[in-house]
Amino acid sequence: MRLIQFLTEDGRRAVGVVESADTIYQLNGADSIYQLAQQALETGTTLENRAREQLSDTRLDYQRIIEEGRLLAPIDHQDPAHLLVAGTGLTHLGSADTRAAMHAQNQKGTEESLTDTMKMFRMGVEGGKPTAGEIGVQPEWFYKGDGSIIAAPEADLVSPSFALDAGEEPEIAGIYLNDSEGVPHRIGFALGNELSDHVTERQNYLYLAHSKLRPCAIGPELLLGELPGNIEGVSRILRDGEVLWEKAFLSGEDNMSHTIANLETHHFKYAGFCRPGQVHVHFFGTATLSFGDGIQPRSGDRFEIEAEVFGRPLRNQLVVDERTIPEVKPL
Structure with a gap:
C-alpha cells in the first residue's frame, strides 16, 4: 500500500490511498499521515490496517491533484x-x-x-x-x-x-x-x-x-x-x-x-x-x-x-x- 498527503479542492488537508497511477481514494477520520499513524499506535494495529479501516468511496483524480499543486510531502509535523x-x-x-x-x-x-x-x-x-x-x-x-x-x-x-x-x-x-x-x-x-x-x-x-x-x-x-x-x-x-x-x-x-x-x-x-x-x-x-x-x-x-x-x-x-x-x- 502507498499513501499520499494532499489538499482538497477547498484547501483542507487529506490522506489518500494510491489505487493506480491515475486514482486515489480519500481516507476518513485523518487529515495527515502523522495523525493516522498515531491512531494506529493507539489502537494497536498496523498503519496499513488503519488505512483500510478508514477507506472511503471518494475517488479522486491523482493527476489533477498534481497539476493543481495540491500534493504535500508524505510526512510532516504541525511543529x-x-x-x-x-x-x-x-x-x-x-x-x-x-x-x-x-x-x-x-x-x-x-x-x-x-x-x-x-x-x-x-x-x-x-x-x-x-x-x-x-x-x-x-x-x-x-x-x-x-x-x-x-x-x-x-x-x-x-x-x-x-x-x-x-x-x-x-x-x-x-x-x-x-x-x-x-x-x-x-x-x-x-x-x-x-x-x-x-x-x-x-x-x-x-x-x-x-x-x-x-x-x-x-x-x-x-x-x-x-x-x-x-x-x-x-x-x-x-x-x-x-x-x-x-x-x-x-x-x-x-x-x-x-x-x-x-x-x-x-x-x-x-x-x-x-x-x-x-x-x-x-x-x-x-x-x-x-x-x-x-x-x-x-x-x-x-x-x-x-x-x-x-x-x-x-x-x-x-x-x-x-x-x-x-x-x-x-x-
Missing part, C-alpha cells in the same frame, strides 16, 4: 521543530568511488583523504550487515535540518545564496514516528532527493556537515511494509525541457553495505532521538549522483527521481534563494 531530518553516507556498494575521487581531486590524491573515505566504506562492507541480535559497525551520519527544509513534490527546492553547488542525491528515506514512550516505529519508506553542496564538501572533508544543511524533498508516496531487497530506479536532470543527464541507480539491502536495521540502530541509539511524538526522516544514502559526471545544476533545472515500487516520480525544480546572510546584532 516542524519536532521533525528531524538526518542520513547516512557510504552505504551503497560502489558508492565510495565517486566520493573518494572527489576528495582525492581536491587534496591532490593524498593518501590520508582517500583512506578516510575508503576506510569508512570498507568498515560497512565488512561489518554493516550483522547477524540477528548483534549490532554492526556504525555508519557515517549527518544532520540535515528540521521539518522546515522538506519541500513538497513538484515544489521548488530552494538552494541558499551562499551555496557553491546544489546537486541531487537520489535516495530512499525511512520515515519514523516515536510512540508515547519514545519507542521509534518505522511507518514507511519514500523516495528522496537529498540535495547537497558537493563543491563545498570537496574543499575539505570536514565541510561535510555544512554541505548537508540544504533543503530536500521526499515522496510523493509513502510505501508501507518492508522495503524490497532490490530497487531499480532512474535519476535525471532536465534543463529547458531537455534531458541534461540521466542515470540508473540501484538501492535496497541487496545493493547496500549496511542493513536498514543497522542504520536504524545507530540513529535511534541516541536518547535525544527517542522523544515521544517526534518524527524522523532518515536518508539511507545514494548510489549515484550527477556531480561525479561533472554536472553543475543551475536555477531552473528540474530533478526527477523514480522507481517503480514507489509509484509516481519525485519531481522538483531548483531555485536559488537570493536572500543575504543575516547580520548578528547585540541585544
Whole structure:
C-alpha cells in the first residue's frame, strides 16, 4: 500500500490511498499521515490496517491533484521543530568511488583523504550487515535540518545564496514516528532527493556537515511494509525541457553495505532521538549522483527521481534563494 498527503479542492488537508497511477481514494477520520499513524499506535494495529479501516468511496483524480499543486510531502509535523531530518553516507556498494575521487581531486590524491573515505566504506562492507541480535559497525551520519527544509513534490527546492553547488542525491528515506514512550516505529519508506553542496564538501572533508544543511524533498508516496531487497530506479536532470543527464541507480539491502536495521540502530541509539511524538526522516544514502559526471545544476533545472515500487516520480525544480546572510546584532 502507498499513501499520499494532499489538499482538497477547498484547501483542507487529506490522506489518500494510491489505487493506480491515475486514482486515489480519500481516507476518513485523518487529515495527515502523522495523525493516522498515531491512531494506529493507539489502537494497536498496523498503519496499513488503519488505512483500510478508514477507506472511503471518494475517488479522486491523482493527476489533477498534481497539476493543481495540491500534493504535500508524505510526512510532516504541525511543529516542524519536532521533525528531524538526518542520513547516512557510504552505504551503497560502489558508492565510495565517486566520493573518494572527489576528495582525492581536491587534496591532490593524498593518501590520508582517500583512506578516510575508503576506510569508512570498507568498515560497512565488512561489518554493516550483522547477524540477528548483534549490532554492526556504525555508519557515517549527518544532520540535515528540521521539518522546515522538506519541500513538497513538484515544489521548488530552494538552494541558499551562499551555496557553491546544489546537486541531487537520489535516495530512499525511512520515515519514523516515536510512540508515547519514545519507542521509534518505522511507518514507511519514500523516495528522496537529498540535495547537497558537493563543491563545498570537496574543499575539505570536514565541510561535510555544512554541505548537508540544504533543503530536500521526499515522496510523493509513502510505501508501507518492508522495503524490497532490490530497487531499480532512474535519476535525471532536465534543463529547458531537455534531458541534461540521466542515470540508473540501484538501492535496497541487496545493493547496500549496511542493513536498514543497522542504520536504524545507530540513529535511534541516541536518547535525544527517542522523544515521544517526534518524527524522523532518515536518508539511507545514494548510489549515484550527477556531480561525479561533472554536472553543475543551475536555477531552473528540474530533478526527477523514480522507481517503480514507489509509484509516481519525485519531481522538483531548483531555485536559488537570493536572500543575504543575516547580520548578528547585540541585544
